[in-house]
Amino acid sequence: MIPFMASRRIITLTTDFGLADAYVAIMKGVILSIAPDAMLVDISHQVEPQDVREAAYLLWCSYRYFPPDSIHLAVVDPGVGTERRPVAVTAPRGLFVGPDNGIFARALIDQGAVDAATGRLLAGSAVILTESRYWHHPVSQTFHGRDIFAPATAHLALGTTISALGPDLASVMVGADDAPTHRDGSIYGSIVHIDRFGNAISNVAASTIPPRAVVQIGDRELHGLASNYQEGQLVALIGSSGMLEVAARNASAASVLGLRVGDPLVIRTAP
Numbered sequence: 411m412i413p414f415m416a417s418r419r420i421i422t423l424t425t426d427f428g429l430a431d432a433y434v435a436i437m438k439g440v441i442l443s444i445a446p447d448a449m450l451v452d453i454s455h456q457v458e459p460q461d462v463r464e465a466a467y468l469l470w471c472s473y474r475y476f477p478p479d480s481i482h483l484a485v486v487d488p489g490v491g492t493e494r495r496p497v498a499v500t501a502p503r504g505l506f507v508g509p510d511n512g513i514f515a516r517a518l519i520d521q522g523a524v525d526a527a528t529g530r531l532l533a534g535s536a537v538i539l540t541e542s543r544y545w546h547h548p549v550s551q552t553f554h555g556r557d558i559f560a561p562a563t564a565h566l567a568l569g570t571t572i573s574a575l576g577p578d579l580a581s582v583m584v585g586a587d588d589a590p591t592h593r594d595g596s597i598y599g600s601i602v603h604i605d606r607f608g609n610a611i612s613n614v615a616a617s618t619i620p621p622r623a624v625v626q627i628g629d630r631e632l633h634g635l636a637s638n639y640q641e642g643q644l645v646a647l648i649g650s651s652g653m654l655e656v657a658a659r660n661a662s663a664a665s666v667l668g669l670r671v672g673d674p675l676v677i678r679t680a681p
Contacts, residue, residue, distance in 0.1 A: 419567035420449045420480040422472065424465055425555065426457040427485070433553070437485070437560040440546055444564035451476075460488040462513050463588050464671055467602040467611070470516035471651045473504050482517070483563045484508040491551035496558050498572050499523070499582060500534035505572070507539075507563045509554070512585035519584065526589075529581040540576035590614050597677040599654070601669055608662020610669045614654040620679040627656055627675040628667050 421441060427433040434455050441448055453472050457465045465486040473482055487494075487509040495510040501523035506514045518524045523533045539558055542549075544565045549557040562575055590599035590613055599614040610627075625632040625646040636645035639657050644666065649655040654677070658666045 418447050418449055419445070420451060420476055421445075421563055421567060422451045422453050422476065422480060422482045423455070424453040424457065424469055424472075424482070424484040425455045425486060426459045426461065426465065427455050427555075429455055433555065436553075437483075437555050440556055440560040441564040441567075444561060445567040448564065448567045453482075457486050458671055460486065461671060462486050462488070462511050462585075464603050465513050466516045466588075467613070469506075469514065470520055473517045474520075476504065478503045479505075481505045481507060481563055481566055482514075483559055484513050485555035485559055486513055487511065487554060490554050495579075496539040496554060496562075497536055497579060497582060498539060498562060498566065498575055499531075499536040499579075500572055502533055505566060507559055507566070509559075510538075510579075510583050512583045514582065515584040518582070524582060524584060526584060529584040531580060531582070535572060536579040536582055537572055537576040538579060541574060544570070544575055588613055590618070592618075595678065599675050599677065601671055601673045601675065602653075604664045604669065604671060607657070608664040608666075609649065609655050609657045610663050610667070610673075611649060611651065611653055611655040612675055614675075614677060616648040616652050616654065619648075619654060619677055622680040624678050624680050625654070625656065625675060626678070627673070628669070630667065632656065633680060 454468050482504050485508055497510040499506045501518055501521045503521055519526045539562050544562050546557040546561045590597050599612045601610045602613045603611045632646040636647040644658050646656050656663045
């Protein structure tokens with residue numbers, strides 16, 4: 411297990427709260443009231459509402475670029491107030507706090523911390539956040555980001571051990587991993603994120619794409635992979651995350667093709 415240090419801990423935040431309301435600021439206020447020296451870094455607050463899969467992708471893209479003692483707080487929580495579990499999970503490169511709904515799946519699987527099929531822990535540890543002395547009171551049934559996740563994260567940043575926060579878990583949910591499927595010589599993937607430029611990023615890794623690839627998305631077929639965004643009006647290429655994406659030159663591919671997160675695409679080999 412990583413020897414987490416208490417001094418100037420980095421805490422990243424990923425939510426679907428947006429910036430029009432006070433929710434993000436309130437969470438930061440709770441954290442800083444407990445751990446005033448914490449360094450807060452926003453990954454994104456523009457996740458599509460309730461889209462756990464998109465949040466899982468953004469965390470997977472980001473976690474590896476932070477020091478390994480960083481704490482990653484993620485709150486995309488359509489099940490808030492239900493029986494879904496609030497959890498904290500340690501892994502080789504970070505500590506993850508949020509709802510147990512698959513939001514950490516891609517990052518944990520990527521590190522070999524959990525089994526991709528069962529969610530069983532292979533490295534590190536996990537707990538359910540049941541110890542109420544580390545909560546903010548009174549606890550709202552609709553804002554666990556403020557009342558459970560933010561204060562638990564802050565106490566971890568101060569050096570509280572994960573075991574103090576609640577009972578151990580042997581496994582966590584991995585439903586948001588959402589890996590592409592392979593059949594009949596083709597790869598069936600989907601769009602997991604649309605960035606600010608309108609690039610439609612898929613869940614298909616570069617290493618799995620065949621030579622002479624043909625990407626079918628909507629009613630379009632894109633032949634071959636471009637090396638940059640200027641090689642055609644509409645192109646498929648490998649983006650900085652190592653995943654296949656579809657882009658439009660000096661335009662939004664999502665707007666041109668009418669794409670949304672969750673839309674399918676198919677990759678096959680040209681005859």
